[in-house]
Each structure stands twice: as C-alpha cells, then as structure tokens.
Amino acid sequence: MLIKNATVVDPSQALHQKCDIRIVEGAIVEVAPMLSAAADERIIEAAGNYVLPGLFDMHVHLREPGQEHKEDIASGTAAAARGGVTGVLAMPNTTPTVESRAIVEDVQRRIAEKAKVQVELTGSITKGLRGEELSDIAEMIDAGIIAITDDGRTTMSEDFMIQAYQIIEPHDLVLISHSEDHDIVDGGAVHAGKVSADLGIKGIPPEVECNIVKRDIALAEQTGAKLHIAHISTKQSIAAVRDAQKRGLPITAEACPHHFCLTDEILYTAGNLAKVNPPIRSEEHRAAVEAGLLDGTISCIVTDHAPHTLEEKAGDIYKAPFGISGVELSLSLSYTHFVKSGKLTIDRLVELMAIQPRQLLNLKVPQIKVGESANLVIFNPNVERVIRAADMVSRGKNIPYEGMTVSGDVKMTFYDGAVVYEE
Ligand SMILES: [Zn+2]
Numbered sequence: 001m002l003i004k005n006a007t008v009v010d011p012s013q014a015l016h017q018k019c020d021i022r023i024v025e026g027a028i029v030e031v032a033p034m035l036s037a038a039a040d041e042r043i044i045e046a047a048g049n050y051v052l053p054g055l056f057d058m059h060v061h062l063r064e065p066g067q068e069h070k071e072d073i074a075s076g077t078a079a080a081a082r083g084g085v086t087g088v089l090a091m092p093n094t095t096p097t098v099e100s101r102a103i104v105e106d107v108q109r110r111i112a113e114k115a116k117v118q119v120e121l122t123g124s125i126t127k128g129l130r131g132e133e134l135s136d137i138a139e140m141i142d143a144g145i146i147a148i149t150d151d152g153r154t155t156m157s158e159d160f161m162i163q164a165y166q167i168i169e170p171h172d173l174v175l176i177s178h179s180e181d182h183d184i185v186d187g188g189a190v191h192a193g194k195v196s197a198d199l200g201i202k203g204i205p206p207e208v209e210c211n212i213v214k215r216d217i218a219l220a221e222q223t224g225a226k227l228h229i230a231h232i233s234t235k236q237s238i239a240a241v242r243d244a245q246k247r248g249l250p251i252t253a254e255a256c257p258h259h260f261c262l263t264d265e266i267l268y269t270a271g272n273l274a275k276v277n278p279p280i281r282s283e284e285h286r287a288a289v290e291a292g293l294l295d296g297t298i299s300c301i302v303t304d305h306a307p308h309t310l311e312e313k314a315g316d317i318y319k320a321p322f323g324i325s326g327v328e329l330s331l332s333l334s335y336t337h338f339v340k341s342g343k344l345t346i347d348r349l350v351e352l353m354a355i356q357p358r359q360l361l362n363l364k365v366p367q368i369k370v371g372e373s374a375n376l377v378i379f380n381p382n383v384e385r386v387i388r389a390a391d392m393v394s395r396g397k398n399i400p401y402e403g404m405t406v407s408g409d410v411k412m413t414f415y416d417g418a419v420v421y422e423e
Contacts, residue, residue, distance in 0.1 A: 002037050006046035006378065010053055010368045011347045012355055021051060023374045026417020031370060044412065048382050052350050053366045054086025054117075054375040054415060058357040059151075059176075059230060059254060059302035060327050062088070062119070064110060066095025071307040071395045076327065077116040079305075079394035081421040083328035084377030084410040087118035088305075089361065092129075093152040099124045099135035104143040116420045120361065122147045122176065125164045129153040134160055137167045146361050149176035151230060152277075154212050156182055158219060165225035174226040174252075174360060179212035179237065180277065189317050191279040195264040201317060204279050210236035217244045217251055228360065229253040231304045233278040235288035242297045252360055253292070254300040257333040258324055260289045262400065270400035272313050276306070277322035280400070294343060299356040301349075303330045307396020325396030332406040335381060340407045346381075374414035381408040 003021040008031065010016075020035040021028060037043050057080065063071040071079075080088050090107075092098035098107060104121060111119045123140035127133045129150045137148055148168060154177070155161050161175075168175060185208045190196050192203025213229055217240060220227035232238055232253040244251040258276060263283050266274045274280055292298040306323025313320050326333075334353065338344040344352075358365045366375035387404045389397035413421040 001042045001044065002035060003044045003046050003051060003378065006049050006051040008051045008368050009346050009350055011351050012053070012365050012367050013369060015368065016347055021368065026373050028368065028370055028372050028374055031368060044378065046378055046411070048380065049411060050346060050379045050381060051368060052084070052377050052379055053354045053368060054377055054413065055084050055331060055353045056087040056357045056363070057085045057302050057305065057327050057330065058089040058300055058361065060088040060090055060305040061093065061307065062090045063307060064094060065107065070309060072114070073110050073119065074114040074116070075393070075395045076305070076307070077119060079328040079392065080117050081413045081415065082393040082410065084331045084379060084413050085117065085327055086366070086375050086377070086413060086415040087120065087358070087363070088327065089120050089122060089147065091149065091151045092122045092124040097124050097128050098122065098140070099127045101136060101139040101143045104140050104145055108144065117415045120363065121145045122149050122151070124148070125150045125155045125175070126160055131155050131157055131160065134163055137164060141168070141171050141173065146363070147174045147176050149178065149230065151176060151178040154178055154180045154182060161216070161219050162223060165220060165223035169223055169225040172226070172362060174228045175220070176228045176230050177212065177216045178230050179209045179216065181208045181211040184208055184211070187318065189275055190267055191264045191281040193264060193282045195267055199267060206234040206236050206285065209234050209278050210240060213237040213240050217249065220251065221249055226250045231256050231259065231278055231302070232292070232298060233259045233281055233289065234285050238288050238292040238297055242292070245297065252300070253298045254302045255289045255293055255298045256302055256304045257326065257330055257337070258400065260286060260293065261333055261337050262286070266400050270402070272317050272320040273398055274400040275317060275320055275322055276304070276324045293352065299352065300360065301330060301334055301352045302357070303327045307394055308398045310397055313398045323398065324400060325392070325394050325398050328393055329387065329399070329401065331379065331410060332408050333401070335408045336406045373417040375416065377413045378411040379408060380411050383407070383409050385409055
C-alpha cells in the first residue's frame with residue numbers, strides 16, 4: 001500500500017514534511033517523497049491530508065465487564081479507531097471493579113479477543129472504589145496494570161492514598177486522581193454559577209476539585225510518587241499544578257474537549273447531555289484549561305469517554321448519570337479548537353494527543369519511520385462536518401455537541417499494521 005502526497009507530522013522525530021509512505025504487510029518500509037507505485041499496489045491519495053502517529057486517549061470507560069448495554073470492548077475500541085485513537089487507558093470502574101489479579105486477567109482475555117486498538121488497564125486504589133479496603137495493587141501491577149485510580153470517586157482516606165503511593169513509587173507507575181471532595185459536593189449536578197442559579201440546579205463549586213488536587217499534591221510530595229490529575233477543570237486546580245511543577249514535582253494533568261470547547265451555557269441547549277463530572281464550567285475556568293494546555297501545564301488531551309444510554313441520561317438531572325461519550329470526536333474537536341484557530345500547531349496537538357500520554361505511562365510511542373509497524377492516522381483537515389450522535393460508532397450517543405460544525409475528519413486509522421478504520 002502506498003500513501004501518496006501526505007504531510008507527515010511526527011514530532012517525536014521532528015518530522016513535518018510532505019512524503020509518501022509505503023506499507024508492506026503492516027510494516028512501514030519507505031518514507032520518502034515521490035515514491036512510485038508498484039504494479040497492483042493500492043494507492044491512498046492523501047494530498048492535503050496529515051499522517052499522524054496514532055493517538056492515545058488515557059481516560060476512557062469501556063464499561064466491560066458488567067455494563068455492556070452502555071459500551072463494550074469491541075464497540076469502544078471501534079469508536080476509538082474511528083477517531084484516530086490507536087490506544088486507550090481503560091478506567092477500572094466496571095462491574096466488578098478491576099481490583100485483583102483475577103479480574104485484571106479476565107479483562108486482558110477479553111481485550112485479546114475483542115479489542116481493535118491497544119487497551120491498557122488501570123487498577124482501582126480501593127476495592128469497589130468504596131475507600132474502605134486497599135485493592136490488590138502489587139498483584140495487579142504484576143499482572144500488567146500501568147496506573148492506579150479510583151476514577152469516578154476520590155479516595156478520601158489519606159492513609160490509603162499514602163499506602164498506594166508507596167506501592168506504586170518503586171514501579172514508576174502513576175496515580176490518577178479523580179479529584180472530588182465528597183465531603184462538600186453535596187449532590188450538585190452542574191457547575192455552581194450564574195447558569196446553575198438561573199436554571200435552579202444545585203451547583204458544584206470549584207473547591208470540590210481544587211481541595212483534593214492540593215491534598216493529593218501534598219501527599220505525592222511526601223512519598224515522591226507520580227501524580228496525574230484527571231480531567232482538570234478549574235482555574236484554581238491548574239494554578240496548583242503549575243505551582244507544583246515549578247517546584248520540580250512529578251505532577252501532570254489532562255484535560256477534556258468539553259472543558260476547553262464548551263462553557264456551562266451549553267446546559268441551556270444540551271441539558272442533561274452536558275452533565276459531566278467534573279462539570280463543564282464558566283468561561284473563566286474554560287479559559288484557564290485552554291491556557292494550561294497552551295503553556296504546557298496540562299500535558300495530555302483525553303476524553304473521559306463515558307458512554308451511557310440516552311434513556312439513562314434522560315429525565316431528572318439529579319438522577320441522570322454523569323458522563324459524555326466521545327473518544328471518536330476528540331481529534332476533530334481539538335483540531336478545530338486549537339489548530340484551525342491558530343492557537344497551536346498540529347505538531348503540538350500530536351504531542352498532547354499521541355506522545356505525552358504514552359511517555360507518562362512508559363508506553364512505546366509509535367513513530368512514522370521505516371521498520372515500524374503502521375500505527376498512524378490519516379486526517380483530512382479540509383472537510384467540515386456537522387456532529388450527529390446518530391453517526392457515532394460508540395454505543396454511547398450521549399454528547400452535548402449535536403449539530404456543532406467541526407473541521408477535519410479521520411480518513412483511515414492503522415493499528416499494529418492493520419487498517420482498523422476506513423471512511
Ligand atoms: Zn473521573
């Protein structure tokens with residue numbers, strides 16, 4: 001197969017050049033301008049398109065085992081491939097929770113059988129995310145998890161947090177903190193501010209997040225372990241992370257498209273579909289997330305892909321589950337918001353979406369060079385499209401982006417040498 005006339009962008013080798021790419025039996029065998037096609041060779045005309053390393057989304061909920069009516073490993077990884085995402089880090093809040101070696105091994109068997117892209121696993125910090133008993137973290141590390149988190153909950157016990165940090169530190173694993181102070185959240189459903197007051201919905205103030213971010217930074221500092229703040233959403237939390245980084249601590253953070261593309265005004269039109277935890281906040285917080293990505297304080301773009309059925313998301317906003325689907329939309333949303341607007345180069349976007357998440361997790365970074373197996377995405381930045389939930393590959397159609405126009409779409413995705421998505 002010959003990909004012709006693409007602009008190859010691979011910042012891991014400082015490559016940004018118009019090239020052809022020849023792939024034979026899944027391996028990249030030539031990267032050079034003006035390659036001529038062999039007889040019978042399939043030609044992919046890619047003039048005006050980018051070829052990027054496959055993306056890695058380090059925050060997805062695949063829902064299997066136990067919640068397959070929302071998503072499963074096959075549908076979730078097909079959605080990832082649709083979005084140019086060739087690797088995901090799956091959160092452990094399945095049913096059962098990923099909390100022991102046996103469960104890790106069960107999920108690994110399912111992945112080997114069904115996944116269309118790379119799936120790496122997290123283990124929970126506490127059993128059932130209940131915060132009452134530590135999970136079998138050392139055993140799970142031995143079985144192959146690459147991070148720990150109680151995502152969906154915060155581990156409120158400082159003792160458990162310190163014990164968890166001490167277990168992971170020698171392995172250079174990262175603890176991913178879903179930062180939510182359960183002592184003060186008090187049933188809020190949306191960001192606390194003008195919009196929540198206007199709609200008469202109980203709000204979630206910024207302190208709910210930044211109290212825990214500050215606590216977790218202090219605990220990480222005590223133990224020397226790596227801390228990663230999940231789906232960071234407030235000005236105060238980002239300032240705390242920036243300050244910790246200035247002091248040389250191994251603290252990182254990730255942000256989601258809904259936290260830099262949208263403000264809580266979206267609640268007026270999308271309603272419950274914009275209910276997510278942490279909430280979509282006001283403009284000052286949205287701008288802070290954007291600034292954190294621009295100045296490098298936040299090093300990864302993730303989706304917090306959280307599929308639910310539309311039935312579950314309907315009705316009483318307090319009863320509807322938190323969460324937005326969208327592993328397949330992140331590249332178009334991020335490209336439109338940051339690159340099309342001239343705020344970031346495509347090269348920087350690739351660092352945020354493909355390179356830095358893998359580096360943080362000590363995973364191999366795919367490169368577009370001779371000898372590598374094809375792990376790449378062909379992205380056409382020149383098309384405009386309207387986002388429709390009905391077009392989505394994911395079983396979760398719960399998005400607040402319905403009807404939004406974005407620039408760019410994935411034309412083909414290759415993972416492990418194979419085409420895993422083609423438009
Ligand atoms: Zn979370």
